[in-house]
């Protein structure tokens with residue numbers, strides 16, 4: 001266990017942090033397409049393991065409908081408390097396990113540093129579900145722990161290789177891909193060897 005499991009502390013530290021670059025990139029890619037043919041209806045994004053909602057709130061700010069899911073009531077409470085009142089009507093929240101949740105049809109699925117908590121079977125099932133739920137032209141974006149992350153030696157975590165992640169994304173066009181490996185610190189200050197795959201991918 002690391003202090004990342006002190007979820008209320010984690011949410012307190014991250015609630016005011018900016019969105020991850022992967023979600024802002026995905027939003028920009030949709031916006032670039034909109035200039036050619038703007039959709040009549042707002043699009044739906046699902047944020048898997050939303051935490052205090054740094055990504056969900058950016059999606060709302062950009063006009064999206066958002067379904068934000070987390071196992072922790074504290075996460076959903078923090079997200080709702082930090083969401084501007086004008087954006088709340090477009091926010092739906094759910095306390096649920098993403099490993100056993102049936103995803104609705106949607107345009108964007110975001111998962112920022114949350115999938116490592118799934119066991120291997122739930123991880124694979126969730127990736128299958130993502131491919132099934134995304135409409136053609138929809139996108140997946142997120143930050144996924146890689147197999148050289150320090151957490152990979154802990155059986156409580158699932159940290160696939162970048163090659164395995166690419167394999168799962170065979171039905172996607174990879175629009176942005178970055179592997180980050182460094183000795184850094186976690187949100188609550190613990191030193192940690194980080195290996196992250198940062199990806200934005202478009203469903204074919």
Ligand SMILES: C[S@@+](CC[C@H](N)C(=O)[O-])C[C@H]1O[C@@H](n2cnc3c(N)ncnc32)[C@H](O)[C@@H]1O
Pocket residue numbers: 004007014048049050051052053054069070071072075096097098099111112113114117118
């Ligand atoms: C490291 S935090 C990241 C939160 C947020 N995405 C961010 O980037 O700030 C991981 C989040 O995933 C949630 N989580 C872990 N396992 C989950 C599961 N099986 N289903 C839903 N949420 C889960 C945790 O409660 C936590 O809020």
